[in-house]
Amino acid sequence: MELRMSTTAELMLNGRKWSLPIVEGTEKEHAINISSLRDQTGLITLDDGYANTGSCQSAITFIDGEQGILRYRGIPIEELAANSSFVEVAHLIIMGHLPTHEELRQFSDLLTENELLNEAMKYHFEGFPTTAHPMAILSSMINAASCFYPELLHEGGRSTFMVQAARLLSKVRTIAAFAYRKSRGLPIIYPKPDLKYTANFLHMMFSQPYQDYELKPEAVKALDLIFLLHADHEQNCSTATVRMVASSRANLFASAAAGVCALWGPLHGGANQAVLEMLQQIHDSGDDGSKFIAAAKDKNSGKRLMGFGHRVYKNYDPRAKIIKKACDDLLARLHISDPLLDIAKHLEAAALRDPYFVERKLYPNVDFYSGIIMRAIGIPLEMFTVVFAIGRMPGWIANYKEVMEAPTRIYRPRQVYTGAALRHYVPIKDRR
Numbered sequence: 001m002e003l004r005m006s007t008t009a010e011l012m013l014n015g016r017k018w019s020l021p022i023v024e025g026t027e028k029e030h031a032i033n034i035s036s037l038r039d040q041t042g043l044i045t046l047d048d049g050y051a052n053t054g055s056c057q058s059a060i061t062f063i064d065g066e067q068g069i070l071r072y073r074g075i076p077i078e079e080l081a082a083n084s085s086f087v088e089v090a091h092l093i094i095m096g097h098l099p100t101h102e103e104l105r106q107f108s109d110l111l112t113e114n115e116l117l118n119e120a121m122k123y124h125f126e127g128f129p130t131t132a133h134p135m136a137i138l139s140s141m142i143n144a145a146s147c148f149y150p151e152l153l154h155e156g157g158r159s160t161f162m163v164q165a166a167r168l169l170s171k172v173r174t175i176a177a178f179a180y181r182k183s184r185g186l187p188i189i190y191p192k193p194d195l196k197y198t199a200n201f202l203h204m205m206f207s208q209p210y211q212d213y214e215l216k217p218e219a220v221k222a223l224d225l226i227f228l229l230h231a232d233h234e235q236n237c238s239t240a241t242v243r244m245v246a247s248s249r250a251n252l253f254a255s256a257a258a259g260v261c262a263l264w265g266p267l268h269g270g271a272n273q274a275v276l277e278m279l280q281q282i283h284d285s286g287d288d289g290s291k292f293i294a295a296a297k298d299k300n301s302g303k304r305l306m307g308f309g310h311r312v313y314k315n316y317d318p319r320a321k322i323i324k325k326a327c328d329d330l331l332a333r334l335h336i337s338d339p340l341l342d343i344a345k346h347l348e349a350a351a352l353r354d355p356y357f358v359e360r361k362l363y364p365n366v367d368f369y370s371g372i373i374m375r376a377i378g379i380p381l382e383m384f385t386v387v388f389a390i391g392r393m394p395g396w397i398a399n400y401k402e403v404m405e406a407p408t409r410i411y412r413p414r415q416v417y418t419g420a421a422l423r424h425y426v427p428i429k430d431r432r
Contacts, residue, residue, distance in 0.1 A: 013041065026074075027062055044414040051311075055240060055411070060093060060398050061232045068315035072232060073097070081322045086227040087111065087197050090394035093232050094165055094401065108196075110166035115191040115200065117174055118148045125182050134386045135269075137179035138172070139260040145171055146253035161404075164252050165397045172256075172393050173197070176386045177204030183382070198224040201390070206378065218333040219377045223387070225326050226370050229319045230388055232395025234312070238262035238269070242396045246403040247411040259396045260389050269385040275307040276371035276381060279340040289346040297356045307368030308351060309361070319366035324348075327369040330376055341372050 008019040009032045018040050021033045031054045038044050047053045062071045070077040073092050080089055084098075091099045091107050099107060124144050128137055145168075146152050152164065178188055181204075189207045191200045199220045206213035233239070241262040245255040263269035282292050295303040310317055331338060348364050351357040374384055 011037075011041070013043075023057070025057075027064070038414070044416075046416050050240075055235060056243060056402070056408075058235070058399065058402055059096070060395065060402070061234045063234050063312055065310070065312040065314050068313060068318050070233075070318050077229065077318055078322065081225060081228060084228065086224045086231065086391070089228050089231050090169060093394040093398045095162075107162075107166065110163060111170040111197060112193050114163075114167040114170040115174055115193070117145065117171060117178070121145065121148075122188065125178055125188075128182060130183055130185055132179075132183065133264075134176065134179040134183055134382055135260060135264040135389070137182065138176055138386055138389060139257045139264070141175045141179070142168070142172065142253050142257040142260065145175070146251055149253075152251040152253060161401065165401075168252060168256060168397065169393050170197075173201040173390050174204060176383070176390055177201060179386070180205055180380075180383055196220075198227060202377070205383075216334070218330055222326050222330045222373050223377060223379075225323065226373060226387060227391035229323060229366055229370075230391030232392070232398065236268065237265070238392065239395055239399050243399050243403050244411045246400045247408055249404075252397065252400055255400050256393065256396050259392070263389050263392065264385060269388045271306065271365075272367040272371040272374075272388070273381055273384045275344075275367050276340070276375060276384070278306045279343050279371075282343050283339055287343075289343045289350065293347065293350045293354065297354075305347065305351065305357075305362070308357065308364055310363075310365045313363070313365065314361045316363040317365040320364045320368060323366055323369045323373070324364070327373050327376075330373055334376060336376050338372065338376065340375070344368065344372060 007022055009022055011018045011020060018037075020037065023031045023033050025031075034045055045053070060073065062074070063069065072080060072089060073096060075092070075098075080092075084092075087108060088099060088104060091104065095103075121141065121144060124141060125137070128140075149164070149167070151160070174191055181188055187209055189204045189209070191204055195203055195215075199215050202215060202220060202223065203213055235243075238259040242255045242259040245258040246252075250258075266274060278292075282289055285291075292303060293305070295301040296305040327341065330336075331341060348368070351362065351364075371384060374387060379387060
């Protein structure tokens with residue numbers, strides 16, 4: 001006998017009963033719609049950190065944390081990682097479907113046409129000290145770039161949005177590369193129109209005016225995979241921030257710049273950097289990871305196993321399985337013997353068989369191996385989160401598009417006030 005879920009939920013309070021509609025998603029997810037709760041009852045819900053609150057309905061990404069499932073527009077991440085590219089996935093996420101040959105060519109052409117920055121922006125870069133973090137420069141310069149496109153202040157149609165989306169997606173890698181060059185006191189390297197998206201980013205990062213960077217196919221492929229695996233991940237902190245800002249009808253560039261600021265936080269985009277720092281500390285101490293594993297189980301040790309566990313996944317992060325293989329392949333092809341990778345493998349093997357971590361469902365996540373890959377390619381630690389931001393840009397753009405296309409009111413969460421009760425102003429002469 002098949003059990004059917006009711007279409008409404010009932011709330012009982014002080015002898016009164018209210019009915020609240022139940023919303024069903026494509027994958028049989030269910031949510032109680034409380035949009036009218038305050039109007040009906042005078043009450044709001046309290047959900048610190050929004051762990052159990054759905055802030056929107058979205059058709060972009062599906063995650064089942066218990067089963068370890070991640071799909072972009074319905075397509076499993078495993079299939080996309082094996083067969084697609086970052087640019088193709090960006091089109092899928094933003095436009096909602098895999099592109100035809102012609103659509104992919106047009107999209108790629110738009111990226112190429114918009115890869116250069118206005119020359120006046122070079123003076124903005126010169127205003128930052130060499131100690132400026134690349135994420136601070138990235139956020140500032142995305143906002144600054146919007147000043148050169150006054151049409152951003154006016155909503156346009158589908159074709160106009162596609163141009164703006166390609167413009168942002170293309171320029172973000174140019175800004176990121178320029179920020180890196182600025183931080184190292186190196187001359188700016190301009191993009192080349194004959195290079196594809198990820199290869200062009202590496203060219204701008206590492207070429208010199210007198211010698212082009214040697215683009216190794218395996219390195220380009222590995223970085224493209226990192227971009228692809230990070231392209232969207234449902235309503236995380238930075239994506240929710242983009243939607244929040246977009247709900248005010250701020251322009252696309254301003255909303256994305258806000259996403260960069262949210263991603264910069266060490267509890268969000270800084271996780272892969274924290275993993276590498278942990279591995280380096282273990283290596284410097286002469287440990288192979290065994291002592292660290294033991295210390296991580298001791299609450300009083302202050303040691304935490306970075307790159308394990310996830311707010312959403314209660315199973316093995318599907319991206320981690322993919323990127324682990326890519327990491328092994330890259331280091332083998334580049335003939336790199338990295339002691340940090342040996343420590344990472346030891347930590348993973350130990351944690352997956354240790355009851356302490358198994359019972360708590362602390363499996364490796366995508367951050368555990370992405371840092372090793374970027375280290376092997378030569379990307380410095382301070383650029384790890386910037387790479388994350390480039391990869392996440394399609395998801396931010398797609399979420400921005402959903403907000404703009406839906407009849408969405410400005411986001412305005414409520415609160416439960418816990419401050420002082422009514423009190424009155426006291427003149428300064430009478431204060432004690």
